[in-house]
Amino acid sequence: MIKLLFYLIAKRRLLKVKIAIVGTGYVGLVSAVCFAEKGSRVICVDNNEEKIKQLNKGIMPIYENDLEDMLNKNKCSKRLEFTTDLEYAVQKSDIIIIAVGTPMLPNGHADLSQVESVTENIAKFMNEYKIIVNKSTVPVGTQKKVIKLIRDNQINEYDFDVVSNPEFLREGTAIYDTMHGDRIVIGTDNERARKIMTKLYANFNQSIILTSPENAEMIKYAANAFLATKISFINEIANICEIVGADVQEIAKIIGMDKRISPEFLSAGIGFGGACFPKDTKALIKFTEGFGYDFKIVKSVIEVNENQKTKPIEKLTNALSCVKGRTIGILGLAFKPNTDDTRESPAITIINDIQKLGGKIKAYDPIVKDIDKIKFDNIEYVDTAYDAVKDVDAVILVTEWDEFKQLDLKKVIKLMKGNIFIDGRNIYKYTKMFKLGYEYYCIGKKDSQYYKKSR
Numbered sequence: 005m006i007k008l009l010f011y012l013i014a015k016r017r018l019l020k021v022k023i024a025i026v027g028t029g030y031v032g033l034v035s036a037v038c039f040a041e042k043g044s045r046v047i048c049v050d051n052n053e054e055k056i057k058q059l060n061k062g063i064m065p066i067y068e069n070d071l072e073d074m075l076n077k078n079k080c081s082k083r084l085e086f087t088t089d090l091e092y093a094v095q096k097s098d099i100i101i102i103a104v105g106t107p108m109l110p111n112g113h114a115d116l117s118q119v120e121s122v123t124e125n126i127a128k129f130m131n132e133y134k135i136i137v138n139k140s141t142v143p144v145g146t147q148k149k150v151i152k153l154i155r156d157n158q159i160n161e162y163d164f165d166v167v168s169n170p171e172f173l174r175e176g177t178a179i180y181d182t183m184h185g186d187r188i189v190i191g192t193d194n195e196r197a198r199k200i201m202t203k204l205y206a207n208f209n210q211s212i213i214l215t216s217p218e219n220a221e222m223i224k225y226a227a228n229a230f231l232a233t234k235i236s237f238i239n240e241i242a243n244i245c246e247i248v249g250a251d252v253q254e255i256a257k258i259i260g261m262d263k264r265i266s267p268e269f270l271s272a273g274i275g276f277g278g279a280c281f282p283k284d285t286k287a288l289i290k291f292t293e294g295f296g297y298d299f300k301i302v303k304s305v306i307e308v309n310e311n312q313k314t315k316p317i318e319k320l321t322n323a324l325s326c327v328k329g330r331t332i333g334i335l336g337l338a339f340k341p342n343t344d345d346t347r348e349s350p351a352i353t354i355i356n357d358i359q360k361l362g363g364k365i366k367a368y369d370p371i372v373k374d375i376d377k378i379k380f381d382n383i384e385y386v387d388t389a390y391d392a393v394k395d396v397d398a399v400i401l402v403t404e405w406d407e408f409k410q411l412d413l414k415k416v417i418k419l420m421k422g423n424i425f426i427d428g429r430n431i432y433k434y435t436k437m438f439k440l441g442y443e444y445y446c447i448g449k450k451d452s453q454y455y456k457k458s459r
């Protein structure tokens with residue numbers, strides 16, 4: 005009974021911690037909704053007025069399963085608030101979480117200007133002790149820079165702490181990842197901040213790892229670089245499999261049975277894309293170069309990935325000999341299924357290369373309605389997968405959406421003008437496709453190319 009009473013008092017105190025989240029991108033929105041779901045009151049701030057207007061109307065600017073419903077549920081219970089007014093958010097909150105973008109600069113470094121500008125303003129608006137939490141992915145040493153920036157920009161000298169709290173969610177499974185993550189990393193050397201942060205995350209029921217700010221910042225880059233390395237490694241194995249007639253899916257499955265390797269992140273394909281791996285691997289190289297360190301493995305990971313994105317075009321030009329004047333159907337534009345994000349999607353490289361070769365594009369994605377209006381003005385976007393394959397000379401499958409796994413492949417080949425099908429994600433089987441009359445190409449497995457050569 006007494007235990008329960010203590011628990012309820014602790015929970016009440018915890019729910020009283022008011023949070024502001026600056027930046028309503030993927031990370032900001034998912035974190036906000038999950039904190040609200042766990043009972044906290046969250047004020048979300050963005051300097052993009054249009055986004056805030058939409059969010060206030062209950063419209064989610066990104067596609068992520070369940071996110072819009074959870075947003076509206078928590079908005080109704082007044083746990084979520086959206087504003088462009090940073091001063092109001094800072095002054096009403098105990099913890100301010102920075103979740104703005106850290107995109108790649110043309111020279112490969114992480115662009116910290118959004119983090120810096122937000123920090124300067126938070127400093128100006130402080131009215132009492134605050135904890136500033138950095139969730140954006142930043143190079144080691146940024147926590148110290150943030151401390152200095154706050155000191156330099158404070159109008160009155162209020163006490164504060166800066167915590168590094170990297171985010172590990174994946175797009176497409178972001179809510180699940182936040183609610184059931186493998187670990188929550190809290191980087192701080194300060195006891196007061198450590199206690200408050202531990203309380204903040206107490207009811208997420210996950211392992212809370214307390215470490216130094218430098219470790220926390222490095223953990224994020226090391227995790228992403230390691231996962232990217234696994235993907236490039238299996239893609240190289242796939243390339244060798246194509247030469248020797250082995251099957252990369254079988255190999256990945258069996259090496260993954262070794263717990264030290266694990267089956268995760270061993271799906272060969274057309275390279276990694278997205279908002280994180282491409283920029284974070286480059287930022288890690290650039291950041292370590294600053295210390296005179298040559299990060300050879302990660303450099304190769306990027307090189308292998310760039311090469312992998314060209315595989316579908318290599319297969320297309322081998323099969324078609326001339327792409328000029330031909331129409332290619334593209335299935336999938338998002339960098340992975342269950343998201344509308346096209347940042348660094350392999351689809352961009354593929355479409356670009358086809359257009360350079362004089363080919364025409366018909367494209368369909370279940371969620372993305374256009375990829376980049378400015379760069380690609382000559383794409384016919386269609387409403388169904390069947391429209392995308394109608395009268396085309398070849399099809400390239402870019403994103404492994406479930407919808408594509410359920411396509412009527414007999415109907416597809418009947419609708420097509422040609423019979424070339426390039427499966428960039430290995431979702432079909434050669435034997436079935438061959439029987440249906442396709443010239444079928446995939447990644448790291450025996451396909452039409454292998455049988456043509458061995459004939």
Ligand SMILES: NC(=O)c1ccc[n+]([C@@H]2O[C@H](COP(=O)([O-])OP(=O)(O)OC[C@H]3O[C@@H](n4cnc5c(N)ncnc54)[C@H](O)[C@@H]3O)[C@@H](O)[C@H]2O)c1
Binds near residue numbers: 030032050051121
């Ligand atoms: N996207 C992911 O899956 C993911 C996962 C883990 C970590 N991260 C990291 O988290 C950070 C955020 O990523 P994201 O994809 O959510 O970013 P994003 O670029 O999609 O969104 C950033 C948001 O910050 C807002 N913003 C920029 N400057 C601002 C300012 N001065 N005041 C208020 N708002 C401002 C922008 O308008 C935008 O809405 C990045 O560092 C990223 O590397 C991203």
Ligand SMILES: O=c1ccn([C@@H]2O[C@H](COP(=O)(O)OP(=O)(O)O[C@H]3O[C@H](CO)[C@@H](O)[C@H](O)[C@H]3O)[C@@H](O)[C@H]2O)c(=O)[nH]1
Binds near residue numbers: 268271272275339
């Ligand atoms: O076996 C695999 C797994 C992934 N991918 C590709 O790798 C990219 C990234 O996929 P994934 O990691 O699932 O998505 P992200 O949302 O980019 O998530 C990564 O990047 C986030 C931002 O830093 C981190 O928080 C996550 O932990 C990390 O997985 C995509 O293009 C996938 O198609 C493969 O090619 N093969």
